[in-house]
Amino acid sequence: MESHVVVIFPHPDDESFGTAGTIAKFREEGVPVTYLCGTLGEMGRNMGKPTFANRETLPQIRKQELIDACNVLDIDLHMLGYRDKTMEYEDRQEVAQHIKQYIEDIKPSLVITHYPGYAVHPDHNAMGAAAIEAIRMIDEAERPTVWTHAIANNRVDVLGEPDVTFDVLPWFDKKMEAVLAHASQAGGMLERFKSYEGPSADEKKAAQKRLGREQYYIWDFNKA
Amino acid sequence: MEPIQIERVQEKLDSFVNRDVYIHIETTNGAYASHFDKSSYNVGAYVRNASIAFNQAKIVGDGHSYRVGLKMDKGWIYAEGLTDWTMHNGNQLLMAGHDREGRLMVALQISETPFDY
Numbered sequence: 001m002e003s004h005v006v007v008i009f010p011h012p013d014d015e016s017f018g019t020a021g022t023i024a025k026f027r028e029e030g031v032p033v034t035y036l037c038g039t040l041g042e043m044g045r046n047m048g049k050p051t052f053a054n055r056e057t058l059p060q061i062r063k064q065e066l067i068d069a070c071n072v073l074d075i076d077l078h079m080l081g082y083r084d085k086t087m088e089y090e091d092r093q094e095v096a097q098h099i100k101q102y103i104e105d106i107k108p109s110l111v112i113t114h115y116p117g118y119a120v121h122p123d124h125n126a127m128g129a130a131a132i133e134a135i136r137m138i139d140e141a142e143r144p145t146v147w148t149h150a151i152a153n154n155r156v157d158v159l160g161e162p163d164v165t166f167d168v169l170p171w172f173d174k175k176m177e178a179v180l181a182h183a184s185q186a187g188g189m190l191e192r193f194k195s196y197e198g199p200s201a202d203e204k205k206a207a208q209k210r211l212g213r214e215q216y217y218i219w220d221f222n223k224a
Numbered sequence: 225m226e227p228i229q230i231e232r233v234q235e236k237l238d239s240f241v242n243r244d245v246y247i248h249i250e251t252t253n254g255a256y257a258s259h260f261d262k263s264s265y266n267v268g269a270y271v272r273n274a275s276i277a278f279n280q281a282k283i284v285g286d287g288h289s290y291r292v293g294l295k296m297d298k299g300w301i302y303a304e305g306l307t308d309w310t311m312h313n314g315n316q317l318l319m320a321g322h323d324r325e326g327r328l329m330v331a332l333q334i335s336e337t338p339f340d341y
């Protein structure tokens with residue numbers, strides 16, 4: 001069993017869309033989970049549906065949504081204070097040192113982050129790379145296992161099948177509750193999933209199809 | 225935000241003429257554009273808290289979508305596709321263009337105090 005799981009992503013809602021089922025499963029087993037969230041998603045395009053946020057109110061709204069989602073999932077939260085869409089321009093080493101402090105303090109047995117280069121959003125790629133760099137700097141004997149989340153359409157072609165697959169349907173209601181805590185963001189995304197299935201699609205079924213499985217690649221620190 | 229009322233926005237624009245102001249201007253189609261649609265491109269530009277002054281400002285449009293141009297001593301700033309506006313904290317003029325889904329596509333904001341950074 002894991003002793004502590006640390007999730008490292010840049011945006012409020014990455015934890016819910018990407019990994020809430022995994023988190024819910026660990027919490028059910030009594031494993032503590034901590035989310036290190038890089039930014040407040042200040043530059044998000046979704047302003048709610050119908051819109052209720054604007055560029056200036058969005059940060060505080062998303063901060064509260066993040067807190068609410070973490071309460072739903074019953075996990076600890078640290079906000080790292082970077083700015084949305086700028087993470088790739090930050091000094092990689094500085095971000096890695098910042099993350100490393102949390103890792104050394106919490107001493108997790110497992111870290112979940114984005115797969116650098118295969119996570120589509122530049123912030124995802126940059127934060128995943130910084131997180132992996134942080135863990136690389138930790139003595140091999142002390143290093144947690146790292147699971148990386150890939151999103152790119154070509155992920156399976158290039159990387160092969162993921163090493164870890166969770167069917168999260170047993171925790172799906174919890175996952176959706178966390179997703180929906182991100183009210184300013186969730187509407188647009190859920191609608192998009194539904195649109196893929198056609199006009200008569202059931203919203204929950206459409207969401208299950210897109211969000212019902214969570215998969216990870218185990219990071220190999222020995223590879224080049 | 226609410227749909228742009230051209231006279232009221234023009235009035236606000238005029239109130240910033242020849243003052244030292246901070247500008248936020250951005251346009252984006254999102255970081256996922258080419259992920260969701262191979263034939264589209266990810267494009268965007270963003271400036272936050274550039275310090276400028278303009279001596280003329282005009283809003284032009286067709287009753288739904290508007291353009292705003294600011295004339296400076298040595299150049300221009302303009303934004304196209306603006307649909308909504310609001311005054312934030314009483315003194316920051318926010319204008320934005322949203323798509324059918326309510327997603328922000330373009331924003332132009334003017335304030336005498338810096339935007340949070």
Ligand SMILES: [Zn+2]
Nearest residue numbers: 011014121124
């Ligand atoms: Zn994200």
